[in-house]
Amino acid sequence: MSSALFVALVLPLLAGVHYYVWRRTVRDTTTPGSVWRRVGTVLIVLLGLLLVAAPPGERALPAPLATAVGWPGFVWMAGILYLALALLVGEVLRVFLLRAERRRATATAAATASATVPAAPRTDSVAGTGSPEPVSATDSPEPVSAAELNPSRRLFVGRAVALASGAAATATVGYGAYTALGPPRIKHITVPLARLDPAADGFRIALISDIHLNVLVGRDRTRQLVDLLNGTEPDLVALVGDLVEDADVADQGRAAEPLADLRATHGAFFVTGNHEFYSGAAQWVRFVQGLGLRTLRNERVALPGFDLAGVEDESGTEQDDGPDYEAALGGRDRDRAVVLLAHQPAQVEEAARYGVDLQLSGHTHGGQLWPFNHLMGLSEPNVAGLSRHGDTLLYVTRGTGFWGPPVRLGAEPDITVVELTSPRA
Incomplete structure (x- = not known):
């Protein structure tokens, strides 16, 4: 592959995949400004650079350095492939977890309203009757949206999906390495x-x-x-x-x-x-x-x-x-x-x-x-x-x-x- 074609086609694709993996494994699992977010970001960037450097490094670098760059760089080639695929499958899990968390938050809001707001008659009249309409404190509140979900619960969902995806990708790459390097x-x-x-x-x-x-x-x-x-x-x-x-x-x-x-x-x-x-x-x-x-x-x-x-x-x-x-x-x-x-x-x-x-x-x-x-x-x-x-x-x-x-x-x-x-x- 020519250098121009690599820069024009492969690098943007690699950058896009790395951004997606960073977003789901770092941004969605850490709080803004935290040390873990900074560490995770540096790690993703470093692995991406090693991936790009590993193939030309085989010939351009001295043997010990080529090996030091090659192991993490080449392993990450498979790692990011299967991590990205696992995260894509995890998008389905994310939908169900977020839905469950919203239902949980909505139920919690309803229980809180029931415990704190006394029942009282509404002064409005039912249309056409002139009779007052009673209002119950147990009327269901509006469902909680994803944006309104407590940040800690969104972090929980992000971490659960990232952990499951990371475990699946690690097991996959580990088994594949055992197969490739074995007899x-x-x-x-x-x-x-x-x-x-x-x-x-x-x-x-x-x-x-x-x-x-x-x-x-x-x-x-x-x-x-x-x-x-x-x-x-x-x-x-x-x-x-x-x-x-x-x-x-x-x-x-x-x-x-x-x-x-x-x-x-x-x-x-x-x-x-x-x-x-x-x-x-x-x-x-x-x-x-x-x-x-x-x-x-x-x-x-x-x-x-x-x-x-x-x-x-x-x-x-x-x-x-x-x-x-x-x-x-x-x-x-x-x-x-x-x-x-x-x-x-x-x-x-x-x-x-x-x-x-x-x-x-x-x-x-x-x-x-x-x-x-x-x-x-x-x-x-x-x-x-x-x-x-x-x-x-x-x-x-x-x-x-x-x-x-x-x-x-x-x-x-x-x-x-x-x-x-x-x-x-």
Whole structure:
């Protein structure tokens, strides 16, 4: 996103959301001039500034400072999202609480009037009779409006809604962080390929994507993932892009070093993702090759029973280094099955044109955060799992990392073991 677009569109939206959250959690819960109002205001402003500073700070700041800014800034990305959503739901609760408080205040006013005003006959006459109309001290007073409600009761309502919303948002973000930072789930799927040679029946590909090494996760995370991958005892490991998140080898190379310990019968393969190109794809390709992974840059290799191909990510097109499907898939033996590694699911359109049997992708994170996991289907052919596109199958892993907030909700991370089967076996 360009700086001008960010300033024109995103900053006003962020400012508006922050104002709404401040109004409901600070202004409506404190008295004017109180120390708590000042503290709350400063905290909201500070968190907003950290949120804006965290993404560029990953590359612009020294590592310790980037981490110090990144944790509160990125966590607040998810925090303000779910706090704002909880507060919006809380508007319904606010209506009922205010109504209950007004009824309570009206009843209190009626009881007070009944106790303090003696009954007396009215001197007016009932129209048409000439008879005096008695007046009772228990006549109901006018209902109390929201503006007339005692300030302490309005504070009570504001605090109740803010507390409930804050608790809901905190629990949501806490659970999402636990999911994102915990070990990914190991999934197993079986995919039949009509052209797969019987010799390759049962071939196991351990698929991983979107590790996103950054200022929040590093070498320990990579070591954990390598141990999990090796534990699946795969025939082949496929890392389909976004190993890093906008970082140079000098900053995150050490965090990626445990990949050198990957163990698979036919080795480990790597294709670029969009974040490699944001970071400088050439340096990461050289580094990954030095760790022992084979990079497939618009090329294919013959494996027992099928061909394995890999193409560059679409974002490389802007750097004249994009996918070349003809180089990777053209001129091959059409009687052999071919499995394509491509970072983005949308690349399946070209894969289908070239008669690919199975494409393995990542990129989507499964949507990462609710409700985006439901909205991504508007722009992606498949957000997660297995789908068919013509004669081509597409499998999309949710990946193991995260972009931005270290939170996953409705899209748990996964490593998938894809077992290929042949109907001729």
